[in-house]
Amino acid sequence: MSEVAGEELLRVEGLGKTFEIAEGLFRKPLKLHALQDISFELRRGETLGIVGESGCGKSTLGRCILQLLRPDDGRVLWLGRDLVTVQGEDMRRLRRDLQIIFQDPLASLNPRMTVGEIVGEPLRALQPDLRAAERRERVMTMMEGVGLQPEMVDRYPHEFSGGQAQRIGIARALVTGPKLLVCDEPVSALDVSIQAQILNLLSEIRERLGLTLIFISHNLSVVRHVSDRIMVLYLGRIVEMADGDDFYDAPKHPYSRALLTAVPIADPKKARQRSIDVLSGEIPSPINPPSGCAFRTRCRHAVDLCAEKRPLLEGVAPRHTVACHRWREIEGRA
Numbered sequence: 001m002s003e004v005a006g007e008e009l010l011r012v013e014g015l016g017k018t019f020e021i022a023e024g025l026f027r028k029p030l031k032l033h034a035l036q037d038i039s040f041e042l043r044r045g046e047t048l049g050i051v052g053e054s055g056c057g058k059s060t061l062g063r064c065i066l067q068l069l070r071p072d073d074g075r076v077l078w079l080g081r082d083l084v085t086v087q088g089e090d091m092r093r094l095r096r097d098l099q100i101i102f103q104d105p106l107a108s109l110n111p112r113m114t115v116g117e118i119v120g121e122p123l124r125a126l127q128p129d130l131r132a133a134e135r136r137e138r139v140m141t142m143m144e145g146v147g148l149q150p151e152m153v154d155r156y157p158h159e160f161s162g163g164q165a166q167r168i169g170i171a172r173a174l175v176t177g178p179k180l181l182v183c184d185e186p187v188s189a190l191d192v193s194i195q196a197q198i199l200n201l202l203s204e205i206r207e208r209l210g211l212t213l214i215f216i217s218h219n220l221s222v223v224r225h226v227s228d229r230i231m232v233l234y235l236g237r238i239v240e241m242a243d244g245d246d247f248y249d250a251p252k253h254p255y256s257r258a259l260l261t262a263v264p265i266a267d268p269k270k271a272r273q274r275s276i277d278v279l280s281g282e283i284p285s286p287i288n289p290p291s292g293c294a295f296r297t298r299c300r301h302a303v304d305l306c307a308e309k310r311p312l313l314e315g316v317a318p319r320h321t322v323a324c325h326r327w328r329e330i331e332g333r334a
Contacts, residue, residue, distance in 0.1 A: 015064060059103075234295055
């Protein structure tokens with residue numbers, strides 16, 4: 001993890017995103033609340049890990065930050081400029097600084113294009129003044145930088161393994177020289193051994209290029225190796241946010257505790273000694289979420305207050321916040 005604490009690059013304030021779900025021709029569409037009141041900041045050189053179960057809004061948040069989805073509420077401030085208000089050519093110029101790595105490496109690559117064309121496509125779109133020879137040279141250099149042989153530029157995606165395809169996706173994201181890279185579950189579709197290679201590659205690239213990362217994953221053991229801070233999402237809201245070491249050493253929210261319980265421990269003695277918080281039931285529907293604390297329907301610590309009032313994020317330590325009415329009592333019992 002990086003010890004860099006540079007200038008503030010990104011600030012998200014009160015971000016919200018709602019989708020309308022059509023039920024029938026003459027019925028009023030239902031509202032799915034994917035994100036609600038998301039706020040955080042990110043400094044240059046930092047990596048923020050975003051975790052939570054499927055359906056918690058992790059990928060939606062990443063896409064709203066990049067304006068691939070337009071949020072309904074709030075602001076996304078990039079170096080002080082609100083991206084929500086940026087349109088057209090101005091947004092296109094900013095795309096050079098803001099890039100994404102997708103979850104499924106092969107599905108994100110055009111099968112009709114060669115690898116050289118795929119990696120060079122952002123340069124054609126965002127830096128059209130580059131000559132063809134300059135563009136090809138940058139593509140070759142970038143491929144070498146992600147561990148691929150430059151002579152592979154004329155091959156097609158189906159000729160590569162999953163790990164190699166993800167390296168191509170990383171090269172495509174990095175070729176414009178971005179400042180912020182959103183990694184949307186970049187290793188979840190890969191074998192465990194290949195996951196380690198890609199994580200090591202991202203860490204090395206981050207240090208070499210001074211990148212700022214948002215790393216989205218449902219796997220807390222993966223996030224631990226790359227993140228300076230951890231944000232836990234549940235049903236579109238932040239329930240806990242802390243520096244990495246503080247989060248893993250002393251999680252406060254019962255949902256965070258349950259997620260960490262699911263992470264295997266190699267030492268059998270430590271595994272037997274740790275307290276167990278097992279998640280029960282399914283995540284509620286974001287169309288009709290529970291009243292009060294959304295997690296209460298699955299929380300064994302829930303009381304009447306949890307149904308009556310939604311807990312707000314409160315500071316429990318420097319750079320550590322939690323949204324839970326009973327975190328002090330739960331911590332005292334642990």
